[in-house]
Amino acid sequence: MSVLTANTRRDLEIQRFPLLLYALVPLVSLVLQAWLPRVLGRYAFFDLPLIVTVYFALGRRSPIQGTVMGVVLGIFEDALTHHAIGINGIAKTVVGFLAASTGVRIDVENRAIRILLIFLLSLVSSAVYIFVYRVLLGLNLDTNWLAELYKALGNSAIAAVFFPLLDRFQVRD
């Protein structure tokens, strides 16, 4: 139970990064998200902007910053598709808010928790996306839930490598 509560001083620390990283990592995630499916084809089961959103939201522990990060990355993702702008934006907004809100309450330094969190938030993002598309907009969209599950697993696998890598860039006092 101790791993699920942020009861130590270290857990409540806000992670800080170089300013350049806040701009560069989201941009790289967008570029790779657009480019890698060309190489991997139909096996591109991941969402790098979502991983970045969750990582910074968890690290900053600020729901507002997590929400804004989700809005920006989601809208840019939408802009690269041919769908309406805002569908991914809403999904990532919710995910950023939830991740930051959760990060205040749990020990986000635990690797297993972070991976589990990214898996669940991926499914939440897919569910919000489909809800907005089909219910709010009333558009037709056939859904392959197996693909969404694979994407959640892919995000978890990438996060397992990506989170420790980014942790190295933290600015410690």
Added chain:
Amino acid sequence: MESFIVRYRNLLVLLVLLAVQIVGLAVQVHRSGSGQMSLDPRDSGGVRLIRLWANALVSPPEQLIHSSRNGIVGVWQNYIDLRHVRRQNKDLTQTIDRLRLEQAALLEDARQGERLQALLHFQEKYIYKTLAAEVIGSSGSQQSHVVYIDKGEDDGLHRDMAVITPDGIVGKIREVYPHTAQVLMINDQTSGAGVILETTRIRGILRGNANGQPEVVGILSDNRIQPGEHVLTAGGDLIFPRGLPVGTVEKVVQDPDRDAFIDIILKPAARLNSLDEVLVITSTEPHFPPDEKQDMAESRAVDGAVVAAAQAEKKASEVQEERLPSLMVPNLPPDQQPLNDSTPPNPIAKQPPQPLHPDQFSPSTFTGSEPAAPQTAPQTAAPQPKAKKPKPKTGPSAASTANPPRRNP
């Protein structure tokens, strides 16, 4: 009030941002005539601006990565693979020779096709002007099957131009930016193209399904449709020219919404998941290389000469026909036409005409019994029973016997 805002500021920010985005979404969709909601195919000014920014932000690094990858691959192929270049060169030379022969045959078919096309007044063209482009990126979303190519408005591209590969169709251009363009692929759920099954000639609409596979929808159940059948573009959508390969039938499944209908899952002819280079059809006017143009012009000239000769011959025969007496008299009824008359036109001709100046060679004297009396009016003379038909004389002997010496009776 201030404490309320401070206390719930996180939630308020979330709600405000969500509300703004929902309003933004609401202005991007509209209700169609059939009552269904649909996205506006043409983006409004604000939406296009956001897409332009995103494209300007993402495309340059994508192009950089793409060109770097191509450079590395090029170095590998140019250096490492040089070991096999001689053998490849030999193989390629043989291939070129074979292709030249095939090209000659195909060119002849093209000429024939062009002649038939002109003959039947077809407006559709079979050879097009294309622009090669490289795929530099994708949308990155499983729900949006679009790719970005490295040619845009500056290269003369426009919306709704067809994008193909030598293997088959890829999609159509949905959005054009100054240096890039967005291509909506045929396996997207919002795409649409008219297709026809090659053997059964069944027509349908092509779109993508949730798994990213192209499928033909809206087809009545038909047992003739079998896996492996080729599917071609029907040409009715004004985007894809007719007859381009789309794919082959992979399987036939029941339409989940309508019992009497089936959906045909296709295996796309083009490799949609690993596209490198594509061709954008920029013009539907016929376009031949210069040497083939010259060849076709010569072919046309030869064909024109043959046709002119045939026409001249026909005209000459018509003139000749007018000069010759006709067997058909316009003023007579059909049963009295000379052609149908069995009686000889000249009754006197029943008997051979008598010679004007009989001699030893005359038919009446040829028998050697007694010489015939001289005749002055053969038309009125009585027929000679033993008279023989005179043989025509030709050549020098005929000239020498034209005026034979008169015999003394």
